[in-house]
Amino acid sequence: MPPAPDPTLCDTILEVHDLSVDYASPHGRMRAVDRVSLSIRRGETLGLVGESGCGKSTLGRAILRLVELSAGTIRLAGTDVTGLSRAALRPLRRSAQMVFQDPLASLDPRWTVGRLVAEPLVIHGLGSRPERQARVRDLLDRVGLPAEAVGRFPHEMSGGQRQRVGIARALALAPQLLILDEAVSALDVSVQAQVLNVLADLQAELGLAYLFISHDLAVVDHVADRVAVMLGGRLVETGPRARLAGNPLHPYTQELLGAVPGHRDHSRGRQEAREAGDDEVRPGGEGGCPFVPRCTLATGQCRAEAPPLRAAGSGSLACHHVALAA
Amino acid sequence: MDPVLDVDGLSVSFPGPRGTRLPAVEDLGFAVRPGETLAIVGESGCGKSATALALLGLLPANAAATARRLRIAGTELSSADPRSSPEIWRRQRGGRIAMIFQEPLTALNPVLTIGEQVAEAVRAHELVSWRTARGRALDLLRRVRLPSPERCLEAYPHQLSGGMRQRVVIAMALACRPAVLVADEPTTALDVTVQARVLDLIGEIQRETRAALVLITHDLGVVADRADRVLVMYAGRAVETRHARDLFAAPAHPYTRALLAARPRPGWTGPRPRLAEIPGRVPGLAERGAAGCRFAPRCASVLPDCHTLRPGPRPVAGGEAACHRVAETTEPEEPARAACA
Amino acid sequence: MSGSFSSARVPLGLRILRRPSGAVGSVVLALVGLAALSAEIVRPGDPLDMVAAPFLWPGTESSYPLGTDMLGRDLAAGLLYGARVSLLIGVVATAITLGIGVGAGALAGFYRGRLDQALMRTTELFQTIPPFLFALAIVAVLQPSLTTITFAIGVTAWPSLARIVRAEVLALRDGEMVQAAIALGAGDARILLLHILPNVLGPVLVSASILVATAILTESSLAFLGLGDPNVVSWGGMVGAGREVLRTDWYVAALPGLAIVAVVLGLNLLGDALADALDPRRTRR
Numbered sequence: 001m002p003p004a005p006d007p008t009l010c011d012t013i014l015e016v017h018d019l020s021v022d023y024a025s026p027h028g029r030m031r032a033v034d035r036v037s038l039s040i041r042r043g044e045t046l047g048l049v050g051e052s053g054c055g056k057s058t059l060g061r062a063i064l065r066l067v068e069l070s071a072g073t074i075r076l077a078g079t080d081v082t083g084l085s086r087a088a089l090r091p092l093r094r095s096a097q098m099v100f101q102d103p104l105a106s107l108d109p110r111w112t113v114g115r116l117v118a119e120p121l122v123i124h125g126l127g128s129r130p131e132r133q134a135r136v137r138d139l140l141d142r143v144g145l146p147a148e149a150v151g152r153f154p155h156e157m158s159g160g161q162r163q164r165v166g167i168a169r170a171l172a173l174a175p176q177l178l179i180l181d182e183a184v185s186a187l188d189v190s191v192q193a194q195v196l197n198v199l200a201d202l203q204a205e206l207g208l209a210y211l212f213i214s215h216d217l218a219v220v221d222h223v224a225d226r227v228a229v230m231l232g233g234r235l236v237e238t239g240p241r242a243r244l245a246g247n248p249l250h251p252y253t254q255e256l257l258g259a260v261p262g263h264r265d266h267s268r269g270r271q272e273a274r275e276a277g278d279d280e281v282r283p284g285g286e287g288g289c290p291f292v293p294r295c296t297l298a299t300g301q302c303r304a305e306a307p308p309l310r311a312a313g314s315g316s317l318a319c320h321h322v323a324l325a326a
Numbered sequence: 327m328d329p330v331l332d333v334d335g336l337s338v339s340f341p342g343p344r345g346t347r348l349p350a351v352e353d354l355g356f357a358v359r360p361g362e363t364l365a366i367v368g369e370s371g372c373g374k375s376a377t378a379l380a381l382l383g384l385l386p387a388n389a390a391a392t393a394r395r396l397r398i399a400g401t402e403l404s405s406a407d408p409r410s411s412p413e414i415w416r417r418q419r420g421g422r423i424a425m426i427f428q429e430p431l432t433a434l435n436p437v438l439t440i441g442e443q444v445a446e447a448v449r450a451h452e453l454v455s456w457r458t459a460r461g462r463a464l465d466l467l468r469r470v471r472l473p474s475p476e477r478c479l480e481a482y483p484h485q486l487s488g489g490m491r492q493r494v495v496i497a498m499a500l501a502c503r504p505a506v507l508v509a510d511e512p513t514t515a516l517d518v519t520v521q522a523r524v525l526d527l528i529g530e531i532q533r534e535t536r537a538a539l540v541l542i543t544h545d546l547g548v549v550a551d552r553a554d555r556v557l558v559m560y561a562g563r564a565v566e567t568r569h570a571r572d573l574f575a576a577p578a579h580p581y582t583r584a585l586l587a588a589r590p591r592p593g594w595t596g597p598r599p600r601l602a603e604i605p606g607r608v609p610g611l612a613e614r615g616a617a618g619c620r621f622a623p624r625c626a627s628v629l630p631d632c633h634t635l636r637p638g639p640r641p642v643a644g645g646e647a648a649c650h651r652v653a654e655t656t657e658p659e660e661p662a663r664a665a666c667a
Numbered sequence: 668m669s670g671s672f673s674s675a676r677v678p679l680g681l682r683i684l685r686r687p688s689g690a691v692g693s694v695v696l697a698l699v700g701l702a703a704l705s706a707e708i709v710r711p712g713d714p715l716d717m718v719a720a721p722f723l724w725p726g727t728e729s730s731y732p733l734g735t736d737m738l739g740r741d742l743a744a745g746l747l748y749g750a751r752v753s754l755l756i757g758v759v760a761t762a763i764t765l766g767i768g769v770g771a772g773a774l775a776g777f778y779r780g781r782l783d784q785a786l787m788r789t790t791e792l793f794q795t796i797p798p799f800l801f802a803l804a805i806v807a808v809l810q811p812s813l814t815t816i817t818f819a820i821g822v823t824a825w826p827s828l829a830r831i832v833r834a835e836v837l838a839l840r841d842g843e844m845v846q847a848a849i850a851l852g853a854g855d856a857r858i859l860l861l862h863i864l865p866n867v868l869g870p871v872l873v874s875a876s877i878l879v880a881t882a883i884l885t886e887s888s889l890a891f892l893g894l895g896d897p898n899v900v901s902w903g904g905m906v907g908a909g910r911e912v913l914r915t916d917w918y919v920a921a922l923p924g925l926a927i928v929a930v931v932l933g934l935n936l937l938g939d940a941l942a943d944a945l946d947p948r949r950t951r952r
Contacts (some may be wrong), residue, residue: 025674061846064850066849066850086849089852090852091853093850093851094852097850097851098846098847098850100843100846100847101843102843105842105843105844105845106844106846106847107847107864108862108866109863110865110866119848119851119853120852123851123853124852169847169851173851192806289714
């Protein structure tokens with residue numbers, strides 16, 4: 001992240017500083033998100049990639065205060081929302097919204113599309129009934145759904161249409177930031193293309209900022225302006241998307257990029273088929289770099305202390321062995 | 327070399343309203359040689375999973391499967407209904423053809439140890455003692471490169487990670503040295519880095535055992551990396567069967583072209599490219615007419631014939647494609663046969 | 668899939684009636700309801716009055732087709748008026764149970780923490796005492812009357828319902844549907860009343876049909892033991908009265924006993940059909 005010179009910087013829509021989230025588990029408290037800092041400018045897309053269990057979804061939910069924070073601060077549109085009560089948070093909800101991975105789970109199956117999309121307007125007391133109806137039609141149109149969709153139920157639609165309903169609902173309050181949590185991951189390629197194009201159009205028309213959370217590096221590389229790579233609850237590398245895709249520096253980013261199907265670098269020669277245990281990470285709170293169990297560069301230093309995320313130029317990197325050129 | 331899996335005219339249907347039959351797979355044909363990988367690729371509802379289940383005789387009871395020819399490792403099965411001759415199918419399953427399932431957690435029994443399950447898979451087809459079966463199980467776990475295989479024998483499925491569980495499923499599939507492996511989205515539930523290693527493992531095993539692999543997937547990237555030949559399905563029918571290199575170099579069928587163009591490509595420069603969309607959606611089982619090309623309503627290069635005449639397979643470089651556009655440059659052939667050479 | 672559209676919008680009532688268990692259960696209950704409503708028209712006057720000679724066997728006297736008991740009371744009239752009492756107690760007691768059970772379960776599941784602890788300890792306390800003995804004790808202390816019996820049945824049956832509701836609410840509470848609503852800024856009342864409760868309605872309705880049956884059985888048992896309301900006829904009371912002449916004139920106890928069996932069976936069948944009809948995996952078919 002470039003060091004923010006001034007917290008009142010008005011074109012920053014989201015600023016997260018040293019955010020941590022702990023979960024209670026049978027094995028004691030687990031750190032799901034470990035001192036993460038990031039910021040997103042208006043109209044910008046930040047891609048957040050990482051494998052399952054790396055804490056990327058928890059981070060997305062923590063930003064909207066859907067899970068309890070352990071430490072850190074969140075500034076949304078210039079306001080510190082960290083300590084606000086749910087009631088005090090309500091007006092600020094209008095500036096940031098979320099699209100979930102599975103619309104079948106996030107949309108009430110007993111409600112029609114019209115009622116679902118209108119609900120945010122009802123909650124915030126926006127508009128009269130006819131005004132709300134007009135707004136719903138407008139929103140459906142924006143995401144490419146026919147006006148007849150208002151009377152239908154989520155289970156009567158295809159996966160792509162359902163996800164459009166999720167997007168329309170999130171857009172109802174005219175937010176400036178949309179958190180997309182694996183929003184296209186469950187969709188078929190051709191449907192995914194439709195939804196990604198809708199998202200691109202909406203961003204161009206409305207100047208939205210996106211936090212695009214996904215495990216799919218190919219999709220993230222397509223949509224993002226900047227990319228943040230997360231592993232074991234921590235950010236390990238951030239930077240402009242072209243730099244990350246072209247010259248990944250962190251060994252984990254390299255592994256992630258090398259594994260993208262269809263873009264394997266055959267010239268480098270295939271790695272020896274390794275033993276399983278290949279999805280191991282060092283749990284947060286144990287100290288050391290999360291990538292240690294899998295890293296070919298790992299040394300005693302990596303096991304003993306976690307490398308700090310050092311900023312340089314337009315990105316940042318957390319590795320004892322590789323330095324980011326300024 | 328003779329194909330070890332030879333399929334012609336495979337159709338699968340499900341019961342529809344008022345006694346009708348809904349076609350999930352229609353007149354599908356393909357052949358796979360030992361050591362070869364055929365990828366069957368397509369989007370949800372294209373019939374690829376129904377095809378996999380039909381090959382194993384594992385379709386649900388209400389489905390009906392027919393084939394002109396279904397030959398697995400020299401045994402003709404087209405007349406063998408899994409319900410009327412379950413013994414023939416049971417010997418095929420696991421013995422000559424084995425399946426690697428998508429979701430290892432549901433494919434494994436949660437209350438049995440890994441050792442018990444792999445040994446059970448060995449004993450299902452070979453009359454050996456439990457002791458021998460256990461020894462074989464340990465060998466198999468080594469073979470799929472599980473760390474500390476002795477300890478894994480005693481472990482329960484929930485104690486392993488997703489990648490390790492998928493390796494166990496592969497070990498079970500290998501238990502009886504099958505000649506044909508059918509992998510139905512084997513890595514969809516896994517992270518990309520794990521996916522790459524599991525696919526490496528499958529490839530390595532395939533090279534060693536010369537098993538034919540039918541890889542069912544929705545991921546064109548996986549296809550590009552792993553397949554020798556590709557069969558693209560759309561709404562229950564084969565639209566294109568090609569050598570992988572030819573397919574990715576010059577896709578012949580408009581659907582294949584559209585599918586490839588819809589994929590996000592990393593490493594772009596300049597202004598953000600727009601993804602190509604395919605208008606409309608895949609027709610549901612009940613909306614599939616018999617006449618014409620199924621893709622015609624969504625096709626960018628549709629001809630009048632496309633709505634009325636079902637295109638047969640036409641030869642293209644490295645395979646064939648079922649499209650009237652392709653036919654323009656070659657002699658028209660006898661229509662309505664979708665078998666591959 | 669294309670097939671999923673068709674039956675999803677068939678109204679619940681029709682989905683129940685389409686199932687054999689639902690059809691039989693509904694018909695049985697409709698007949699009992701009709702009997703309860705028509706009691707005054709078919710048999711005017713107090714069913715507790717002596718109207719004929721005692722021990723008239725069913726079928727021997729055409730004006731008293733079901734015969735009379737040891738005191739010469741008309742059994743047909745008793746059954747008709749008894750249906751009123753049974754249904755009334757069943758429905759009102761279940762309403763009380765639903766009110767307490769759904770309320771406690773929903774609040775415990777939604778707010779968790781200390782409120783949950785307190786409410787769940789209370790249900791455990793209730794569950795250590797067999798509900799029937801508990802109801803018996805309450806009625807014995809308060810003096811048997813229609814009101815006290817209904818109250819006693821209602822307040823002793825709720826703990827199991829509260830547990831069912833709590834489990835359902837807990838599962839929904841952590842789901843994406845509720846997360847999405849919170850992200851939109853919805854308040855607790857909206858989330859609980861508009862999103863969560865309608866989605867736990869299914870299991871609640873199924874339990875309710877069983878609860879009505881249980882309440883009718885409990886009332887019958889209380890009446891059999893002599894803890895019924897002495898001023899009204901109830902089926903349990905009739906069985907209890909017939910007990911003494913069971914060897915010679917068994918019909919006096921058997922007829923009201925049969926009525927209880929029919930209603931309880933009908934309610935159970937309806938509950939089954941309801942569970943089926945509300946199961947989304949089955950409604951797709």
